[in-house]
Amino acid sequence: MLSINHNRCDLCGECIKACPFGALTIKDERVEISAACRMCRICLKKCPNKALLAADGIRKTADKSNWKGVLVFAEHMEGRIHPVTLELIGKANELGAKIDHPVYCIFIGHGITEKARELLNYGVDKIFVYDHEEFACFREDLYSNAFEDCIKKSKPSIVLVGATAVGRSLAPRLSTRFRTGLTADCTVLDVKENSDLIQIRPAFGGNIMAQIVTESSRPQFATVRYKVMEKARFIDNFSEKLTASEISEKIEICRLPGSKMKSKIEILKVMPKEKEVSISDAEIIVAGGRGFKDKKDLEMLEEMASLLGGQTAVTRPLVEAGWAPYTKQIGLSGRTVRPRLIITCGISGAVQFTACMNTSECIIAINNDKNAPIFQAAHYGFIGDLYEILPLLCDEIRKREIRNAV
Template structure:
């Protein structure tokens, strides 16, 4: 087992304090001239690298390795409710194809549900090599035991090197269960995925509330698993001619048993969803009063935009919680986003920084939103927005007159 040891004989009064100070987790405790490593240790090895030389030592054991050659291909979980395929699936197919091309892997889909054979055809228009379908009445609703059993069967049968799962309600529940069953790594909410020549999947995700990016690998186990949120990757173009094939898979009746019984399914009211919006106007704390929302609404209407905002506006009740962008709200990836009076805390920008065009209007030239905006406009929204409304109206009139 890898372990961290402290060479107590090399300790002296001066380096003890240095080591205590170095540990960012407060896991080194000074006790009567000796140094104790507590359960707070995160094995960051900072004390080894930055501490007084030779005092702390990290002893690494040889990890058990996996035969990477016997795990091939990239699998994508087809996320759906009652056969309606969630678009994140297509985005993951797009990413899987990119990753697969590096190491010359096939791309597979695993589709678990009921009455879905026809729906599987649709996937063949996006360039997957093979779709594995588990079609049973017991799989009509997402229930954890049979879905995990089907996923397990797919992995045993195909031995995919990597698996991509949408970070949807279902994906976030199913993927960890599967990962634990195979005692393998799972990285949540990846924002970047890359493939190494040795088939290791490089997974990058925001950590600590998006204040830091962590690059994660899973070198000694297979399959490597990652979840990715909707609107992070790009869906491939739909091809007219289908390619690839569909394979129906069988399960034992006992694998379909569940102690969960779905009693009722109610469809949520279809409402405007900022996650699907192509154009968004996002407002922040610089908005002084609720009546000023009228001006925002007018601009939004002119641009065919949906209105979104930051958390303080939700708390003020000026927009509803479903319109909140950010880590505790929604992730959006519109073609255009105009932020008005938003300073650009990472909690917000993590939810919108992959938008195609970012316009930011803010009075403060040092606002961090300007670090991510493509067009940073230093100005007061109360002066710029009314003028902009007039300018857009003017050019629309002109267009009509022509």
């Protein structure tokens, strides 16, 4: 529908002159649009104040039977598949099997066509490959165009994207382009018989979980963080056994028209970052929270972590206080972890924190408040003062090391 921002309109009359249908008039010092408007949009171009607007509104009802499949955005770093992709494929396989939908991947990059075969070994039914030198670096506009093209071709019911730097940039762009729903950082995904995706995530910034559905539009977008879902099973030698014609059926090479390959974004330089071991990959984590009274007390945490051969991590208040870098933060606004062991010290356990560590194999919690919610997430809860316990525990471990050394 055509509409007017009256406060931007200076009644210059350009639109009225331009309208081929005589649909515009000035009445009571306002431009009025009559039913004669055919939405040709000529007036939009003529208005010097950009006061006219063709609002598409929000599309809301979709015929669900027209949308079938689970599409996974396959992220990679120069051809190396990002592990979150395999986790998303694992979930997509499970969802797809439940409602009898195929599993698709979209793979965008340069010189990656050969690599696409690798994904077939994880049970993906079809891969849409966009391989072009213009896709060498991530550029939101070109990648969005490819993604849009793929969705229009494959019409998936569900689209899963990793909550990475690239995924977080693309998913809201695409969900908005299709005027549909997006749920970020889902911790649990399931599907109803009618193909509605059940999306569960911590919500409202409070200590509460929400179950969210996109019930009347398609596709349904969800982002999931690394280390939240189980990796897809690898089927040995699957792609090697396929014939050439089977491969060409499963891997579709896609091209965009020239008009969709023009970018407003220019990548001048890409610099590798110093490789730091991410807490997401740590096997053992010792984490500290507001129970620490001073920045220098975090040395206890460091010592404990180094004795166990693990890493330290913190909660958001400590990052906000400047006591630790953002890369050390566990939580919704930080990282998700799934180590063999995590010891939380002086952490009360808001859901934003626990949702990002509660799949750890062994959780030991130390806190002086016996009602702290962290004890609900912990396998072993210790009600006590971390300032007493940590030094004694360090001593104990050191003694053992000495005993072992002798």
